[in-house]
Amino acid sequence: MEMTAYTYEVIMREIDRLLLFYPFLEKTAIGSSVMGKEIPALKLGNGSRQVCYSGAFHANEWITIPVLLQFVEAYAQAVAAGEALYGTDARSLYQQVTLYVIPVVNPDGVDLVTGALTEGAYYEQARQIGAAYPEIPFPDGWKANIEGVDLNLQFPADWELAREIKFSQGYRTPAPRDYVGEAPLSAPESRAVYEFTIAHDFSLILAYHTQGEVIYWKYKDLEPADSRRIAEHFSAVSGYAMEDTPYASGNAGYKDWFILQFDRPGYTIEAGYGENPLPIQQFPEIYARNTGILTGGMTEILQNPVEN
Numbered sequence: 001m002e003m004t005a006y007t008y009e010v011i012m013r014e015i016d017r018l019l020l021f022y023p024f025l026e027k028t029a030i031g032s033s034v035m036g037k038e039i040p041a042l043k044l045g046n047g048s049r050q051v052c053y054s055g056a057f058h059a060n061e062w063i064t065i066p067v068l069l070q071f072v073e074a075y076a077q078a079v080a081a082g083e084a085l086y087g088t089d090a091r092s093l094y095q096q097v098t099l100y101v102i103p104v105v106n107p108d109g110v111d112l113v114t115g116a117l118t119e120g121a122y123y124e125q126a127r128q129i130g131a132a133y134p135e136i137p138f139p140d141g142w143k144a145n146i147e148g149v150d151l152n153l154q155f156p157a158d159w160e161l162a163r164e165i166k167f168s169q170g171y172r173t174p175a176p177r178d179y180v181g182e183a184p185l186s187a188p189e190s191r192a193v194y195e196f197t198i199a200h201d202f203s204l205i206l207a208y209h210t211q212g213e214v215i216y217w218k219y220k221d222l223e224p225a226d227s228r229r230i231a232e233h234f235s236a237v238s239g240y241a242m243e244d245t246p247y248a249s250g251n252a253g254y255k256d257w258f259i260l261q262f263d264r265p266g267y268t269i270e271a272g273y274g275e276n277p278l279p280i281q282q283f284p285e286i287y288a289r290n291t292g293i294l295t296g297g298m299t300e301i302l303q304n305p306v307e308n
């Protein structure tokens with residue numbers, strides 16, 4: 001991976017390179033961003049069990065993008081060479097599981113934070129939104145999509161309660177973070193993830209974020225079958241702690257909705273520690289801490305005794 005800011009241009013160049021090197025890797029588009037950028041998904045594997053990993057819901061958490069792309073490359077390389085993927089036979093995994101990776105849910109926001117977007121009507125609108133929240137650094141504190149909607153507060157899992165909580169915290173209008181939007185799934189990026197998820201049959205999802213080195217694994221008191229065991233495995237291989245989602249951010253997230261809707265294991269992985277955006281220099285350590293989780297999302301679901 002390049003030790004550089006993952007602008008949309010860099011992301012698509014990396015994906016094109018991977019597609020060229022590994023012809024069995026497939027790319028689809030799950031939808032488009034507000035500014036019309038294609039939101040890509042990569043597909044790897046032929047198995048009947050499907051899992052989905054996603055990253056960069058939040059603009060200033062873009063370091064999750066190279067984490068996911070590096071894993072795709074490691075997996076593809078292991079399949080091509082007939083080698084092990086972090087201790088697991090890659091070709092066997094490939095036949096049993098189909099992995100989908102959505103490296104960047106929020107491409108417009110990522111371009112804003114990485115400095116790739118510095119002019120034009122959308123930039124000006126974002127700058128004005130930011131000016132209404134002067135306590136949040138611009139653009140470094142920007143988590144939302146380019147129109148100021150937090151893409152991880154958009155899912156139909158007690159969205160009204162999320163709105164009530166965030167309104168009471170002062171986020172009543174488009175904002176750099178924490179604005180829930182006018183309605184569930186009103187942002188095209190969240191809707192794309194929702195529809196892609198509905199259209200598949202995922203046994204497990206991982207949603208990558210970057211704050212605090214913890215694993216959020218429940219929605220309220222809902223605990224899908226086998227989700228605790230898998231969370232314990234993730235915690236053991238990463239050193240990240242299992243935690244309950246804090247009350248104020250415990251609704252309307254992607255993993256919340258996934259658990260509520262499907263009663264299957266869904267996880268928010270908070271990789272890394274420090275102030276977002278985390279410097280790219282943290283990438284090697286974050287990646288090393290997460291190879292066990294990324295591999296385990298596939299191997300552990302095969303151990304799930306529950307017939308989904």
Ligand SMILES: [Zn+2]
Nearest residue numbers: 058061209210
């Ligand atoms: Zn986040």
